[in-house]
Amino acid sequence: MNRKHKIIKNNIFNYSLLMLLIIFLGCDNSEEQTVATFTNLVMGDDFDTDGMLDSSVWTYDIGTGTNGWGNNELQYYTNDAKNVTVQNGVLIISAEQEDFNGSSYTSARIKTQGLFDQTYGRFEARIKLPYGQGIWPAFWLLGSNIDTVGWPQCGELDVMEFRGQEPTVIHGSMHGPGYSGGESVTKSYTLENDRFDTGFHVFGIEWGPDYVNYYVDDVLYNQIKREDVTGEWVFDQPFFIIINLAVGGDFLGAPNASTVFPQRMLVDYVRVYKQ
Helix, strand or coil: CHHHHHHHHHHHHHHHHHHHHHHHHHHCCCCCCCCCCCCCCEEEECCCCCCCCCCCEEECCCCCCCHHHHCCCCCCEEECCCCEEECCCEEEEEEEEEEEECEEEEECEEECCCCCCEECCCEEEEEEEECCCEEEEEEEEECCHHHHHHHCCCCCCEEEEECCCCEEEEEEEECCCCCCCCCCEEEEEECCCCCCCCEEEEEEEECCCEEEEEEECCCCEEEEEEECCCCCCCCCCCCCEEEEEEEEECCCCCCCCCCCCCCEEEEEEEEEEEC
């Protein structure tokens, strides 16, 4: 190839690259998301000691709450080892089908209320989920002022909720005054070619003054900003952690003949970071 033709070919190539760059930069950036990096570990539980939970970090909700914890749930929460224990470096929360104190199921709900809370940061847990109709595991946060202002004024951040009958889909939601319950701000994430009950996955949020990012493993699948909510933004205060395994409730319905018991939620670790 002579020099002239070579120059023309190179110019065409460079022009094509320039046009691709212009097209890329001119695309709609409405899906652009703020990404923060929180690397300072301030709380971590790797569940390294067999037996009961670390009482300096975790406490328990016991019983059925009011109206099945406000969701018409069917289980009775206990702190019994059959429902919540640590074995071989894993927290195990088990839902059992049994008659207990007027309920047909038992399970567990643990929380850091009164022991640990934080405003902003990254909250994450590595979890293997259970499955089946009517099985409802969740990893979530509640505003620490719930006892004084009530729900939903305290705010709620659902890092992960899961309907056991939909084993490939998880949900990340935000509840507050004017956007709670069925009116929450929410988005779902579907795991391609896999199920959440066949292996461990990391569920997390990164929470800043004006946004909350939702993650599954290393995938940022949703961001909720202050301007996205239809009521008051109440996420500028400390929140504590809850991990529970519910049975039945308004979110997904009751178990049926296809539901296998016991069902177990396995938690490898829980970690909280700040900048």
